[in-house]
Amino acid sequence: MRFLNLRVQDFRNVEFAELDLSANRTFLLGANGQGKSNLLEALGLVTALRSFRTQSMSALPRQGCDGSFAAVYEIEHDVEGRTELELHAGKSGRSVKIDGERVSRLGDFIGRFPVVPLSSGDLMLLRGSPAERRRFVDLTLSAIDPSYYHALRNYHRGVAERNRLLKKGGSAAELSAFEAEIAPHAVAVSTKRRAEMQRLREVLIAVYADIAELDEGPELEFKVNAACPDVESVSRMLHDGRKRDEIMGSTQKGPHRDDFNLSLSIGGAKEYASDGQQRGLCVALRIAQARIFQERLGLTPVLLADDVLGELDPYRKAGFWRACPPELQIIATGTELPEASSEWAIWKVANGQFTR
Template sequence: MRLRRLTLQHFRNVAFADLALTGDRHFFVGSNAQGKTNLLEAAGFLFALRSFRTADNRALIAHGQPEAAIACELTHERRGDTRVLIKLRPGGKEVTCDGERVPRLADYLGHFPAVVFSSQDQLLVRGSPGARRRWLDLALAATDATYFSTLQAYHRALAGRNALLKRTASASELLAFEHPLATAAASLTSLRAAGIATLSTHVAETYNRLADSAEPAALTYSPDTAPLDAPAWSALFAKNRPRDLVMKTTLAGPHRDDCELTVSGKPARDFASEGQQRSLALALRLAEVEYLATRTGVQPLLLADDVLGELDPARRRRFWTALGENRQVIATGTTLPDASLGTWQIFNVTTGSFAPS
C-alpha cells in the first residue's frame, strides 16, 4: 500500500496542507512543536480511525473551528486506487471510502494497515500491562473480525457485570452477565494465545536483527488466569462473586492479561538495559508490521516519529534496514537522516506548514 497524497484542514496546528508523496521514503524535518508529529498523527488516523496520542478527538480540531478534515489518495494491493475522507467533529467522526460512507468501525478496520513507531513505545516494555494488552488487541483486531467482535462482547459483558457489582446486585442478576462473559473469555484467551504464538516468532527475529544476534528476546502470553473453557470460566466468576461484590469490580479475567517480554531469559522490564529496552520496543512494532502484512496481504504504511535519537549508530542503521525496501516510510526528526540510508523526499516543517526541500 502506498499513500500518494495527504490533505489536512484545521487539524491541530495545520490550517491547510496538501502533500504529494513521491517514492517510498519521506522525511519531515524541523524543530520541536512545529507540527511534524501532527502530520503522522493524521496519517495514522486514516488507517486506524483513532489517534496514537489522545483518546479525545476534540483535541484534533483546531481551536475555534467546527470540524477538521483528513483526506488521502492511496494505491492499495487489493482495492487499487482508493480515496478516503474523514471529517472530525466534536460529536464524532464521518468516514467515506471512494465516496461511500463507512457505517461501522468493523467494516473499515484492517483494510488500510499502518504501524506507528513512537518514543512512547518504550512503555510497551516497562509500562503497565494495559499498554501491552492494548498493543496486542489492536494488532489482532486489525486482522481478525472474530477477535474484534469477541473483544467487544467481552467488554460489554464485563461493563454490565461491574455495574451490577457496584450496586450489590443479586446472584441471579450477575449470572445474566456471567454467561456471555465466560463464553467471550474462553474465546478471547484462546485467540490471544494463538496470536501471541505467531507474534513471538516475529519479535525474536526482528530483535535478533536489531541487536545483531547479541542476545535473544522473547514474547510470551501471561494470562491473568490459565485459559479455561466457558463452563470453567462461569464457575470461576461464580466463585469470585463474594470478593468481587466487596471490591465492586471483576478482579479476574482476560481484562487483566499481560504479555511478558524477556531478553536473555530475564524480564526486560527489570533487567534489560536502556538500549535493549529501546530495541525491544522497536522489535515489537516491527513484529506488528510483519504480522499485519502476512495476515492481510497488504504492506502496512510505516510512521516513525523521531524514535531513533537515543539508539547507537549501529542499531539505528539496522533499524532502517529492518524496515525493508518494499515498504513506504514516513518519518520525522530534528535532523536529516543519514545519506547512506537511501533517497528521501524531504519536507521542512515550520509552524504547521510543510515545504518540499
C-alpha cells in the first residue's frame, strides 16, 4: 500500500495540514520540535489506532482546541484499491470510517493498513522493559493474525479478572471458573508466539546481514515465561500457583510475562553492543517486521523513518537501503536533506506548517 494524501486537523502542534504523499520517497525537513514527528505519528495510527510515541491518546489533540483531532487518509491499497480512511478521536471516544462505512471493532481494522515506524524510541526494544518488547510482539502478531488478536484480548481479560479475585480473596470456585476461561487462550497465544517468533528470528538474521559490515552473529531468543502446551497444563499451573499469586496479588506465570532477547556473538546486545550496533539491530528488527507484514498479509507496508537515517553510520545507512525492500514507500524526517535529495519529494516543516 501507499499513502496518497493526508489531511489532519488539531493533531499535536498541527492546526491543519494537507500533504500530497504520493511520491515513493517523501522527506519532511525542518528543525527539531516543528512537527515532523507529529505528522509521522498521525500516519502511524492507521495500523492499530495506536501511537508509536505514547500510549496515551489524550496527548494527541492540539492544546487549546476542544480535545479532539481528525485525520483523513487517501490510500492506494494493494487489495482494495483507492481507499479513504477517516479517523476522529477525542474525549467521547474514537470513530473510524473506511470509504464512509463505520468500523465498530478494532479486530476488523488492525493490520488492514500496515505501516512500520522507525524511530530513536526503538532503542527501548533493547534497553527497555519486557513490556516494551511484548507490545512489539503483540502488535506484529495481531496485525497478521486476527485469531491471535482475539485470543490475546480474551487472555488479558481473564487474567485481569483473576487478579481482581486474588486481591479481594475470591473463592476457589470463582478462581477455577476464570482459570478454565484463561487456559485455552493462553495455549493459543503461546503457540502462535512460538511459531511467529521463530520466523521473525530467521528474517531478522537475514536483514541484519545486509545492514552490518561484518558477520556479527545476530540472534533473537524468545524467552517463554511458562510452557503452555495444552489446556490441562495451564489449568494445573494456575491452580498450583494460587497461594503465591494471592501473596503477590497478581498472576505471576503465563504468556503475559514472556520476553525476547537480542544479542550478537559478543554477548547480549543491551550489555555489550556498541551504540551503532544497537541502532542497527533495532532498524533490522523493524525491517524484519515490515517483511513479515508483506509475507503474511500480502500487502506492502509503508516505512515511517523518524530521523533515524541520520543516526546511522555510513555503512549501516547503506545497509538500510540494501535491506529495505525497494517497493516500500518511505516517508522520512530529518534536520538536513537526505543523500540523493533529488529522488525525494521534500516538504519543509516549521511551527506545525508544511510547505513545498
